[in-house]
Amino acid sequence: MARNIVSREKDYSQWYLDVIKAAELADYAPVRGCMIIRPDGYALWEMIQRHFDEAFKDSGHVNAYFPLLIPISFLEKEADHVEGFAPECAVVTHAGGEELEEPLVVRPTSETVIGHMYSKWIQSWRDLPVLINQWCNVMRWEKRSRLFLRTSEFLWQEGHTAHATREEAIEETLKMLDIYRDIMENMLALPVLAGEKSEGERFPGADNTYTCEAMMTDRKALQAGTSHFLGQNFARAFEITFQSKDGELEHVWTTSWGVSTRLIGAIVMTHSDDDGLVIPPRVAPVKAVLLPISPDQAVLDEKLLPRANEVAEALNAVLGKRSVKVDTRFHMRPGDRFFANLQKGIPLRLELGEKEFERGVVQAVRRDTGERFDIPWDKIATVVPVILEEIQKNLYDKALAFRKQNTFMVKDYVEFRKIIEGRGGFVEAFFAGGREEEKLIKEETGATVRCFPLGREETGTCFFTGKPNAKLAVFAKAY
RNA sequence: CGGGGCGUAGCGCAGUCUGGUUAGCGCACCUGCUUUGGGAGCAGGGGGUCGAAGGUUCGAAUCCUUUCGCCCCGACCA
DSSP: OOSOOOOOTHHHHHHHHHHHOOOOOTTESSTOOOOEEEEEEHHHHHHHHHHHHHHHHHOOOOOOOOOSEEEEHHHHHHHHHHHHHHHGEEEEETTTEEEEEEEEEEOSOOOOHHHHHHHHHBBBBBGEEEEEEEEEEEEEEOOOOOOOTBSSSSEEEEEEEEEEHHHHHHHHHHHHHHHHHHHHHHSOOOOOOEEEEOGOOTTTTTEEEEEEEOOTTTTTEEEEEEEOOOTTTHHHHTEEEOOOOTTTEOOEEEEEEEEETTHHHHHHHHHBBTTTTOOGGGOOOSSEEEEESOHHHIIIIIIIIOOOOOHHHHHHHHHHHSSSOOOOTSSSHHHHHHHHHHHHSSSSEEEEEHHHHHHHEEEETTTTTTEEEEEEEEGGGHHHHHHHHHHHHHHHHHHHHHHHTTTOOOOSSHHHHHHHHOOOOEEEEOOOOOHHHHHHHHHHHHEEEEEEEEEEEOOOOOOTTOOSSEEEEEEEOOO
8 A cells, every 4th residue: 555645535636646746747836737747757748649649640640830929819810719718818918128019828729820820821722631730838827727637838739720621621520539539549548438529518619529538537527639620710710711623712621639738647547546657558658667676786786687687678679669677776675666666657567586586587567457477588578568468458448347337328317416416427318408508407416518429329308408309418527 | 716725844744822942743865784575773964944024022933914825625628
């Protein structure tokens, strides 16, 4: 039992903060609501980034960079957009010792500057589609912050595309949603529900918003990524037009989509346990740690350490450079070193003491199950990758089983409230309400429509309004 | 922005109600010795002037006023 981490049962939100602190993922910054992403947290972000970045490039997107500061007038060009973001913008009013003629907002998202540039770059149907992504930071002055889940400044990726037709833009929106789902499930081991947002939960300025929703182990939902079909709203606001094949001047159709450092929070709240962080192998910066153990410095120097280095080298050759670390903190006692590595979330620990040395093995300990077993040195390069894949699969399967166990179908509001206000979880129900009904349900129960899941085309009687032909919605309390 | 809590050593806290030796304790840190297969023991040591400003007083971490900041819970959001 970890002595520096409170149990999930006792205080879930404190547990979350304790895990992050113990794993040294992040720390508070001197400025309210901001965080420092520490080296181990950043390494995890880089792994996450790498998977998404590859997928974006594989699907024909390119990276670019747009500026941090945006003229305030840009934000005001799209009515819904300004209404949605103005309250949480940080504004620069002075620079170079003088008051600026026009205040500049620190970007909360970049649709506006990018729209401005697209209007210059796009002339003809031949210029389309434009498929650009940028990795950057954004700032949203949240009233209440929480490490990784909601900080004033966060890191993310924002894709912005422009298309000649509505159909093509919708296709892009859904394609990116599916790429998100794929990486979240296959790399981060996060089972997600991909679906359409309700009217009330839409991105400011979007015609339609799609989302990937994950269930955390406190049964609350976390919006893990969104993909927006922006229609021609930004095209009209920024006069992004092109001449079509038949000579007509038309507005483009745009999309935008993003995932952020919030995904680190999702990993923490999906896989970690009361001992600390658990990282799925495919996104773990360090996939295995080798632990030479002996009270005798001579034994360490002459036998264990050279062998550990050889084993690490053999593993790095198959797992990738720097995937395996040798823990040489011999000033720490074995127990301290076990715990330190446990709390870092490293998927596999390989212990090498004199007993193992004599038998030509290492003792492996799985982070996810605690299971121990020997691996002979000559089999290590073939066995470890297999074990890591098993851990990856186990984490995903466990998370999926948990979500299924905590998802309930309801027919009426009484049942609905019983679940939401009781144990919690995802509640499936046919729903035909609009903004007003959503608001009422939220006020009364705290739950919101997380999404209308894709691929669930069945319809039924609305549990709230009694209207027929209602679509299937998933409700939950959310972060 | 509402409600609650808190600012004293790197971290966690006691001391504040009832003003009074040199501001304590645990962890961490440094040195030495003994230890070392699931969070070690002993001994020695370094580090703070009590969030900030003003006031009351012979005397303030403690009382008064002002102010700044942080955390947690809500409303708002990736």
